[in-house]
Amino acid sequence: MxxxxxxxxxxxxxxxxxxxxxxxxxxxxxxxxxxxxxxxxxxxxxxxxxxxxxxxxxxxxxxxxxxxxxxxxxxxxxxxxxxxxxxxxxxxxxxxxxxxxxxxxxxxxxxxxxxxxxxxxxxxxxxxxxxxxxxxxxxRKGKAPKSAARSEQRFQIGSVLVPKPGEKVSGDGWGLRLSHQGAYLLVLDGLGHGEHAHDAARVALQAFGQQPKQVPSEMLRGIHNTIRRTRGAVGALAHWNAEASTLSFCGIGNISGRLLAPDKSKSLLSYNGTLGMSVPNTINDQQYSWERGNLMILHSDGLKSRWDLSKYPELSRHDPTLIAAVLYKDNTRTTDDTLVVVVRATE
Incomplete structure (x- = not known):
């Protein structure tokens, strides 16, 4: 990974x-x-x-x-x-x-x-x-990322990941795998919170890193088969291809997702089920256009789902981590782990 x-x-x-x-x-x-x-x-x-x-x-x-x-x-x-x-x-x-x-x-x-x-x-x-x-x-001295390398990226990504108050580790997690055309992103929420939820998310991320780079639905099924000995997790996997200007998405459980373009917003829908426990016999990928300036926002149920980005004029122009932090500040439930991941298409 x-x-x-x-x-x-x-x-x-x-x-x-x-x-x-x-x-x-x-x-x-x-x-x-x-x-x-x-x-x-x-x-x-x-x-x-x-x-x-x-x-x-x-x-x-x-x-x-x-x-x-x-x-x-x-x-x-x-x-x-x-x-x-x-x-x-x-x-x-x-x-x-x-x-x-x-x-x-x-x-x-x-x-x-x-x-x-x-x-x-x-x-x-x-x-x-x-x-x-x-x-x-x-x-640290000499460790800052080169600005040229940042400008050559085909996307920008940022996150906020905060354990439930009183917990030392989070049951939420996310990982990124780069591909020639773009990247694969996995967002997870281990069932419950605390150490066992953290272990479920950790094993799922390890499985994600070992999966062949296929379509999201096939990779999710592979993760599902690998984490059966854990308490299970809900997850969503997205693959964006900058060259083809496409986004493929598949989710299992209640990871919430939204794709925002300058003139419209679409919810990214997931199947009912739990990775490691039960998933539908047939799962397919959703296909969307992925163009410069699009935002994809994925989050666990530690964040209230009724947030509205239009409440924050010009926020979409800011760094993805700052966008995630604003949503966290105003919408975290504080009764669970909270994860917000924001991706912006830059070309």
């Missing part, structure tokens, strides 16, 4: 007393990932500014930091991803708020600008009445 993605750690900040604890714990995560003292300092500065913003602006509405290591190659961590989820009033002009000295709170107004300067990659979405989400990537 080309990519198998890790979970986010969630840090809830309801007041300033948690700021030092959060900064310490994330600093230890950076140290364990091989960051130098100077690089850990950059991470701590971003965490401090994000946390301070949450305490100031989210207040009783609540705020959350999501953190994970990124770009793991042969066990080596290349960077850290930080997401700041602010349920406060939001900003009407976030770009202006990033100018030093501009503030809506009467402070010196250096927070957003400092976060952007310390980040190797930065994105922000804010809207009055919706709140603010900030995305920051900080890489």
């Amino acid at each position: 080309d990519f198998n993605f890790s979970e986010h750690q969630s840090f809830i900040l309801s007041d300033r007393t948690f700021l030092n604890i959060v900064r310490r714990d994330i600093g230890k995560l950076a140290e364990a990932a091989g960051f130098t003292e100077t690089e850990v300092g950059r991470v701590s500065l971003v965490v401090t500014e994000m946390s301070t913003n949450l305490v100031k602006h989210a207040g009783s509405q609540g705020g959350e930091l999501l953190v994970k290591t990124i770009c793991q190659e042969n066990g080596v961590t290349c960077g850290i991803e930080l997401l700041c989820l602010d349920n406060g009033p939001g900003m009407s002009d976030p770009q202006r708020m990033m100018e030093d000295g501009v503030s809506t709170f009467g402070s010196m107004g250096q927070g957003l600008g400092a976060i952007k300067r310390q980040s190797d990659f930065f994105d922000i979405y804010s809207q009055r009445g919706v709140g603010t989400v900030i995305l920051s990537h900080i890489y």
Whole structure:
């Protein structure tokens, strides 16, 4: 398998007393990932500014930091991803708020600008009445992805994966396998939550990585036969072919999916059943057009299904991880593991 993605750690900040604890714990995560003292300092500065913003602006509405290591190659961590989820009033002009000295709170107004300067990659979405989400990537020296390589990709992909509160691991998971024309994406939800659900998803992802690259329905059936000794999982598998401008999709169980084009939205329908337990005798692939600018959003039932992207003007133009984070912020159920994966066609 080309990519198998890790979970986010969630840090809830309801007041300033948690700021030092959060900064310490994330600093230890950076140290364990091989960051130098100077690089850990950059991470701590971003965490401090994000946390301070949450305490100031989210207040009783609540705020959350999501953190994970990124770009793991042969066990080596290349960077850290930080997401700041602010349920406060939001900003009407976030770009202006990033100018030093501009503030809506009467402070010196250096927070957003400092976060952007310390980040190797930065994105922000804010809207009055919706709140603010900030995305920051900080890489170890020499480990940042080359911008040329990013521009040559035929798609962009991002995710948010958060275990149920109180659990250390997630029963949700996803994996990506590249092909000459595009990629295969598997999104999973192991039944229940906790260790057994996590094991079911892990075994299914391993099976996905070993399957011959066929149509999604055949690969799902192979995964189904491989994970019979687990508690089972629901899953959806998509294959996009950029050269042919097609998307093939097949799902078993309640992984929700939606394909969004500039002028329309389509639900991606799945069969009833559970991988590893029972699937229909006949399953077929759905075929869709896959063109530049299309978005595909897949998520587990930890996310409410009645989200509406039109509630967020211009959000579809942002980084896929930031899109996933905004949907998570406003629609997570908090009673289960939550996974949101967003894919954008770039050609």
